[in-house]
Amino acid sequence: MRATFPLILCALLVTCLAGCGRKNDAGGASAPGGAASAPQAQNVSVMQVGQADVPITVEASGTVTALQSVDLRAQTTSIVAQVLVKDGQNVKKGELLFRFDDRGDRAGLEKARAQLARDRASLSDLERQLNRAKELKGQNFIAQSAVDTAQANFDAGQALIRSDEAAVQATQVTLGFNELRAPISGRVGIVSVYAGSLVQANATALPLVNIAQLDPIAISFAVPESQLGALLSATRAGELDVEALPPPGSAPGAVAIKGRVTAVDNLVDTSTGTIKVKAEFDNKAQALWPGQYLRVRVTLRTLKGVTVVPQAAIIMRGTEHSVYVVGPDNTAKLVPVQLRFSLGEQAVVDGLDATARVVMDGKQNLRPGTPLRIQGPASGASRPASGTGK
Template identity: 35%
Template sequence: MHIQKKTTLLVALLVVLGALVLWFSMKPAATKPSAAGAVPVKVVSVVEKDVPRFASGIGTVLSLHSVVIRPQVDGILTKLAVKEGQLVKKGDLLATIDDRSIRASLDQARAQLGESQAQLAVAQVNLKRYKALSVDDGVSKQTYDQQQALVNQLKATAQGNQAAIDSAQVQLSYTQIRSPVTGRVGIRNVDEGNFLRTSDAEGLFTVTQIDPIAVEFSLPQQMLPTLQRLIAAPDQALVKAYIGADGATGELLGEGRLSLIDNQVNTSTGTLRAKAEFDNAAQRLWPGQLVTLKIQTAIDKAALVVPPTVVQRGLEQPFVYRVVGDKVESVPVEMVYQDSDQHIIKGVNAGDQLVSDGQSRLKPGTSIQVLGDPPAVAKAGQAKP
């Protein structure tokens, strides 16, 4: 009986020991307490790099040449030589107009010229004869003068006939409508067989140049000195066009060069119009399209760059918190350039560790605990539903 009690007690002790071992093995490791009063913060390093500066604006894509194709003579449209949306080159045949009436007029003018030239030839022979006879008073001076006047008259008639021929040839050339520019054919307004008039305001269709293409935009008048400097520079300023209202997130459509600024400021809006030209072989820019432009106005060499969240606004000037050991110090800085993505500052050194998050609880000399980003596995686990 005594042995049985010992055995039972031993089993109970083993069970308790097993439970304790299991509990200690499953107990989470104790987190090392941070230093008393330390403020958790995130930090970034000051980066030194070349930073281009940009000015932004909203612009409208414009064709450098857009022509409404209209008839220059009345007649029936006999042929359309191009299709809607087709790319054509300058001088390509676009359409033809019935030319039979003009050709008949041309033939008539040529016949009249031949008749005038024959009459002129006879009159010139008679004039030469009268001139020889007038020496011996074979004909009167009056007869000679009349013959001279007839020759002059027939010369003028022949010139008029030649002018009629030239006019008819010009009219005949108008029956073949050729493209005045290289571009893209738009939607047509008439079909073959329609009677065209020169007074038709609508025209047959348009031919619009697509490549190269321009973008017109407006900037505040305060940008005038900068634009004048860019225009006068040996190399034209780089201009980037994006789709959408935000160039930072929009899709890049093309890169071009600043070409000109307007000769006056719009007094009602206080803005100045400017234009940039783009190579557009891929036809990503389209006439009438609204785009966001970013114009490179300068490049800061070896600039000290930090995220916008680093810089704090002080009463007198901006400042940053720089990490020194396990504490921070306040460093006044000068803002050189800023945008939504980054700030260029002076007053710190490349590689300095600056506080980017958690500044609200800081003051000079405050102890800090630098926080790192969550592990990648944890981030992936959090992203799962």
């Protein structure tokens, strides 16, 4: 037992010495291992920063409305004698559209004129009586009261003449109601009466026809109240352009119709948080129709020569924004930027050099100083688009 103890102690000593030797070998090989742990190049795709003039726009849904629209109704109760207009016809202001049976009104006018002629004859006789009374009074043949009576009769006769003349004018006005003319130029709708129909002077009755002005024409739309300041500033600066976008189902190649903003409402709708805007468009081709629903785009202003990058290149950390750019030594460089406007897939930023190349795909694996292996241009459009300011 005593002989085996020294042998065990020697074996333990040999084992310790062997472990130390392996440790020293590992320590000697640590230098090559440290060199291998240096950052490896990352595969990325990049895109060149763009410089462009960017229009700042607002899009909204609008409804086409006629600048003028009139419902024509009869102002007299009569029978339709003639219908001189057809469905969908274009008419000019003052053009005769309907004639009503005017025989009764013409007879009334002749009666009023006859009454006027009779009372004018009576007035002439009263004037002669007044002059004779004045002569007799000058010769003291009659009293002053007789002259006063003759004067009163003559004044009453003059008043009666004025009443008869007013009656003639009133009858002429009533007679004029038997001809219905176009109060505005435009396109008529569907005619709802025919010759022989009875029409009545009733404000609640069905209109005979509607006339709508189609050229020029208007579009009413609403924009968010957050854009009110920019909208008012743009209108004060001059004429504000607006485009009516082709409606769904338009023919291929259809282009937007250009117009101008003519009015901004005087209050914000508190229930929707929007404000109404009205724009006017030339419509000689009658591409716009009252009641039509479409989208409009208002250009509030244009940013000249701004820096545009893809939205996908921007890294957001809270309220901070940054992008990775390709450094001079072909390594990743994190650059903070200020986001000015969002433009769909593009964004206008400040803080980037015009010659910078931003990293698109692969940025999630990058750290500042990471070597880059550029694979090619990033997918996605690099063309700046119109957008709404934040």
